[in-house]
Amino acid sequence: xxxxxxxxxxxxxxxxxxxxxxxxxxxxxxxxxxxxxxxxxxxxxxxxxxxxxxxxxxxxxxxxxxxxxxxxxxxxxxxxxxxxxxxxxxxxxxxxxxxxxxxxxxxxxxxxxxxxxxxxxxxxxxxxxxxxxxxxxxxxxxxxxxxxxxxxxxxxxxxxxxxxxxxxxxxxxxxxxxxxxxxxxxxxxxxxxxxxxxxxxxxxxxxxxxxxxxxxxxxxxxxxxxxxxxxxxxxxxxxxxxxxxxxxxxxxxxxxxxxxxxxxxxxxxxxxxxxxxxxxxxxxxxxxxxxxxxxxxxxxxxxxxxxxxxxxxxxxxxxxxxxxxxxxxxxxxxxxxxxxxxxxxxxxxxxxxxxxxxxxxxxxxxxxxxxxxxxxxxxxxxxxxxxxxxxxxxxxxxxxxxxxxxxxxxxxxxxxxxxxxxxxxxxxxxxxxxxxxxxxxxxxxxxxxxxxxxxxxxxxxxxxxxxxxxxxxxxxxxxxxxxxxxxxxxxxxxxxxxxx
Ligand code: HEC
Numbered sequence: 001x002x003x004x005x006x007x008x009x010x011x012x013x014x015x016x017x018x019x020x021x022x023x024x025x026x027x028x029x030x031x032x033x034x035x036x037x038x039x040x041x042x043x044x045x046x047x048x049x050x051x052x053x054x055x056x057x058x059x060x061x062x063x064x065x066x067x068x069x070x071x072x073x074x075x076x077x078x079x080x081x082x083x084x085x086x087x088x089x090x091x092x093x094x095x096x097x098x099x100x101x102x103x104x105x106x107x108x109x110x111x112x113x114x115x116x117x118x119x120x121x122x123x124x125x126x127x128x129x130x131x132x133x134x135x136x137x138x139x140x141x142x143x144x145x146x147x148x149x150x151x152x153x154x155x156x157x158x159x160x161x162x163x164x165x166x167x168x169x170x171x172x173x174x175x176x177x178x179x180x181x182x183x184x185x186x187x188x189x190x191x192x193x194x195x196x197x198x199x200x201x202x203x204x205x206x207x208x209x210x211x212x213x214x215x216x217x218x219x220x221x222x223x224x225x226x227x228x229x230x231x232x233x234x235x236x237x238x239x240x241x242x243x244x245x246x247x248x249x250x251x252x253x254x255x256x257x258x259x260x261x262x263x264x265x266x267x268x269x270x271x272x273x274x275x276x277x278x279x280x281x282x283x284x285x286x287x288x289x290x291x292x293x294x295x296x297x298x299x300x301x302x303x304x305x306x307x308x309x310x311x312x313x314x315x316x317x318x319x320x321x322x323x324x325x326x327x328x329x330x331x332x333x334x335x336x337x338x339x340x341x342x343x344x345x346x347x348x349x350x351x352x353x354x355x356x357x358x359x360x361x362x363x364x365x366x367x368x369x370x371x372x373x374x375x376x377x378x379x380x381x382x383x384x385x386x387x388x389x390x391x392x393x394x395x396x397x398x399x400x401x402x403x404x405x406x407x408x409x410x411x412x413x414x415x416x417x418x419x420x421x422x423x424x425x426x427x428x429x430x431x432x433x434x435x436x437x438x439x440x441x442x443x444x445x446x447x448x449x450x451x452x453x454x455x456x457x458x459x460x461x462x463x464x465x466x467x468x469x470x471x472x473x474x475x476x477x478x479x480x481x482x483x484x485x486x487x488x489x490x491x492x493x494x495x496x497x498x499x500x
Contacts, residue, residue, distance in 0.1 A: 065152045067097050067160050074145055075100075078133060101157070101165045106456060107482055108192040112165050115153035117196050119457070121146070126459045166194035171497035173434060174222055175445050175468055176210035177485025183210055183224060184468075184484040185239070188436055188443065188497045191470055191480050197239050204229050211267050212432075213492030214253040221282070222492060225250035227267035232278075234285060245285040249273040252300040252343070252490070254309065255282075259325060263309055265300040277311055277322065290327045294318045299355060301344035308371040310353060312341035321371055332374055339364060345389040345398065347413075354398060356386040363389065363400060365416065380416060382409045390433045390442065392473065399442045399471070401430035406452065408433070408444055410476055419476070426469040426481030428452035432491035435473075441499030442471040445488035455483055470499075 062070060075083075075094040082088070084095035091105035103109050109120040116122075123132040124141055134140035141149070156164045171188040181204060185195035199208045209228030216222065225232050225247070232250050234243040251267035262280040266273035273296050276289040294313030297320065302309050309322040317334035319341075334341065339357030341364075346353045351369040362379040363386055383402025386409070390399050397419065398411040406427045410420040429447040436443075446453065446467045455465045466488030470480040 065148070065155065065158075067152070067158065070148060071152050072097070074141070074148065078139065078141055078145075081138065082133070082136065097159045102190070103192050107480075108194070110153055110157050110165070111193055111196050112157040113154060114196040114198075115150040118153050121150055121153065122459055123457065124149075127457065128460060166190070169194060170219065170494075171436075171499070172215065172219060172494045173443055173468070173491060173497065174213040174215065174224070174493075175432070175466075175484050175491045176213060176224065176489045177466060177487065178209050178211065178227075178447075178489040179449070179464075179487035180485045181206050181208040181210065181228075182485050183213070184488075186443070186468060186482060186484075188441065188493065188499050191482060191499075193482060193484060195239060196485070197235075199226070202241055204231075209267075209269070210489070211251055212253045212490030214255050214262065215492050215494040216255070216282075217495045219494040219497075222494075223253055223262055223282075224492075225253055225264055225267070225490075227251060227269050232262070232264055232280060232285070234282070243285045245280050245287045247278050247280070247287060250278065251298055253492075254300045254302045256302050256309070256324060257304060257306045259306065261324075263300060263302065265297045265311055268296060268298060268314060271295070275313075277309070277320075290322055290329065292320050292322075292329055293331070294320070299341040299344040301346045301353065303346060303368065303371060304348060304350045308368075310344055310346075310368070312344075312355065314340050314342070314358075317341070319366070319374060321374060330372070332376075334364065335376060336360065336362065336364070336379055342386075343388040345391050347391055347395055348393055349395070354389050354391070356389055356400065358385055358387070361386060363398075363411070378416065380411065380418070382411070382418070383407045383421065387431045388433045390435045392435050392439045393437055394439050396439070397473070399433055399435065399444075401433045401444055403429050403431060403447075406430065408442070408471060422471060422476055422478065424469075424478045426453055426467045426478060428467065430469075431489050434491055434493040436493070436499035437496035438498040438500055440473055442473060443491065443493065444469050444471065445484070445491050447487045447489060449487055453481075 079094045083092050093099035110118045169187045173186040173188050175184045181199040183197040184193050187194045207228040208226045211225045211227040213224045220237050222235050230248050232245045232247050236242050249267045249270050251265040254263045260282050262282050264278040275295050276291045279288045294316045296314040297311040298314040299312045311320045317339050319332040319334050321330040337360045340359035341355045342358040343356040353366045353368045355364045361384045363382050364379040365377040367375040382400050384404035387401045387403045395413050400409045408422045412419045430444045431447050432445040434443050448466045451463045455462050464486050466484050468482040469478045472479045
């Protein structure tokens, strides 16, 4: 009877989405919700106490969880024997609130507002066989203690004074988990997942298929295209949905530097995608269509000067140069084998553009210094299915995700020679790619749809977990593997986010 408690704990009722600005409202909602739960858990615990099943404050006895009174004692009883000090197992310390938030040497233990996706909860409940720490030979947590931990995390994993972990994060990376309608938010400095935004909880479908993200320069707003739900959403920095636009099969996104427009190409999930680019006014999400003749315009980039937007047909190798602020498009045929340009990367000076040929496995260079007369230059062979490319802010190198070969190719920018081919644990169907403003780190999302990467813990439902690998550009090696959601795809970094 008592061991069934976890099944009866309506932890879902507390799940929120990292919407910090409405913390006050949520706090108020919580009070009434927890009153009801207090009652039910209290009643059940009444029977269990006789069996000495409860060792820590029971969640039924408190409306407000105070970290130092309710959570730290639970850690002290069950966890800090192994998880404290310099020699903590997995480098994970539960000896203070701030150490808990630093996570292990691998990643976060807690994702605020997302208990169900927090390793701390999954390890102590979902490991097949004896759940951790029982499988480490120690007494496990009671169902009531797990419920308390879950509640604390779902309420934001607050410190005693109400501090929300990473609420002030300035260095943010948003990763689309395409096959589970969610977005993982990573702090690029801490290199941890700090939020997990569930689109289904916001009313979108399981097939919403988030495709790409762009972030305003100041980070105050960010946008995501939902290829499955035919929408482009606008979020605040606090992850509140503020507006949306109806767009058929939206794909890659690009921000204009000055005129307030967000451009969207088309995703590839339908051959019927309209032959047009979408220009969305960011202030009110008003949608305008720019006809481009050729189907499925996929690659998309705005010249930093703001004068021209580039795209290309996916089915026909035509480069499109759209005069910004107008619907005037110039077409230039792209020569060579069928490339199917999937992605464009423009150098910071606006003079060069590299196009990823998803069909040709070639990277093709364009001289765009005079955008009215684009010159196609050389093509260089790279790993199969080059998805996306990112140029370091100092223009020293180009990093290209090679989806089929599970590698990232590094190309020296000025010599256009391949400098290194990076592979390793965590790299499995690499896709989206972004570089930090300090030139130090490259973040690469990995779809892992075939399960080439095996997650650290086997929860029986996570064998296709996507990753974000972090490459240190000083050594061009993978220095961290961050586990995110299923089919990690497009990603967007706050401009200038740093990795140190
Ligand atoms: C008897 C020692 C022991 C106790 C007690 C213990 N752990 Fe662990 N814990 C470990 C070890 C060892 C690892 C590393 C396991 C591995 O790498 O497979 C670990 C790993 C973890 C991880 C995963 C870290 C990562 O990123 O890989 C989490 C989360 C965790 N423990 C949570 C807890 C919690 C919560 C408690 C208390 C309720 C607890 N542990 C109690 C020994 C312990």
